[in-house]
Amino acid sequence: MNVAVIGSGTMGNGIAHVFAQHGFAVSLIDISQQALDKGLATIGKNLDRQVTKGSLSADDKAATLGRLTTYTSIAEGVRNAGLVVEAATENVELKLNIFRELDKHAPADAVLASNTSSISITKIAAVTQRPAQVIGMHFMNPVPVMKLVEIIRGYATSDEVTQRIMDLSRQLEKTPTEVNDYPGFVANRILMPMINEAIYSLYEGVAGVEEIDTVMKLGMAHPMGPLQLADFIGLDVCLAILRVLHDGFGNPKYAPCPLLVNMVTAGRLGVKSGEGFYSWGHGTKDLVVADRFKK
Structure with a gap:
């Protein structure tokens, strides 16, 4: 075939x-x-x-x-x-x-x-x-x-x-x-609210980028934290999926975090643009928090 x-x-x-x-x-x-x-x-x-x-x-x-x-x-x-x-x-x-x-x-x-x-x-x-x-x-x-x-x-x-x-x-x-066939299917209906909540935690000053990702990696055995994963997926893609969920269910729990909206508007899309929650243009495998989010 x-x-x-x-x-x-x-x-x-x-x-x-x-x-x-x-x-x-x-x-x-x-x-x-x-x-x-x-x-x-x-x-x-x-x-x-x-x-x-x-x-x-x-x-x-x-x-x-x-x-x-x-x-x-x-x-x-x-x-x-x-x-x-x-x-x-x-x-x-x-x-x-x-x-x-x-x-x-x-x-x-x-x-x-x-x-x-x-x-x-x-x-x-x-x-x-x-x-x-x-x-x-x-x-x-x-x-x-x-x-x-x-x-x-x-x-x-x-x-x-x-x-x-x-x-x-x-x-x-x-x-x-x-x-x-329902909005987000299974994978993203579960994953995207978690990523969105991680961004809200950063937006509201609960913890920093590294701290949020460390909690999820070491506490929940995730291979990468939600903010690193969002950068890997593409923040524009995350935003598009959240909007599909929000429109499809009409439920405010799927509303994208304003920080995510601003980052996409500014062209900070994660790995594909060289910067999101982390900086990706330094040529090493080390995780480097983007300057904006450094303490």
Whole structure:
């Protein structure tokens, strides 16, 4: 089966990497060749890490890269796809427009999946003529490492399509977990309020960045603290998901912290911008609190 992946950013190149490594021909699609080249370079670096660790041979790396083809046109990239996985920015209108295009150009029997972390699969499916073949396939970051795939059934997603995607996820050596289509699904409905509460704790002066993260790492055995994790996810993504939760449930407990809103407005987005709660431009693996939050 041919697989098309829409978007060559952090999630898209990771998804393409995993499918190609497991023997699938992959069409990686983005709006510019520059973005695609950057995505391919990232895949190459991640494959090199696997070779260095001994989990992949040099021949397997070459074979994986050989299964990847890039396109700047959705129509060309999806024409032979049995599965399309959309991994574009977490923006409702953008995703709806992409699915309208996919519905026009992908084969009639193709399954259309979204890697959305919070947006309604039912809403996405409603702009297509094949709602039974639309499903959520929410991979975790970094995709080549993380085992979970959250499989989200839209209101009209068929049993047969759900089972196919569950089985396919297992072929990728992932653990698929089926959930229903409500705002934030399971992962982010639980995770984002925790991150938001950590930001509120900082905003209200309860504790500093390091102290909040240390409590959660050492007290709750989290591999990284919520503020570090927010930087890793992207503060803009965290804000977008919280707004989906707030709009979807109408519950004030999901209201984004004003500090988070201000940081995103100021372009302090975490790792991707070089600064969030921590500084990420110093070229080491050490955690350095951003100057604004130093005591």
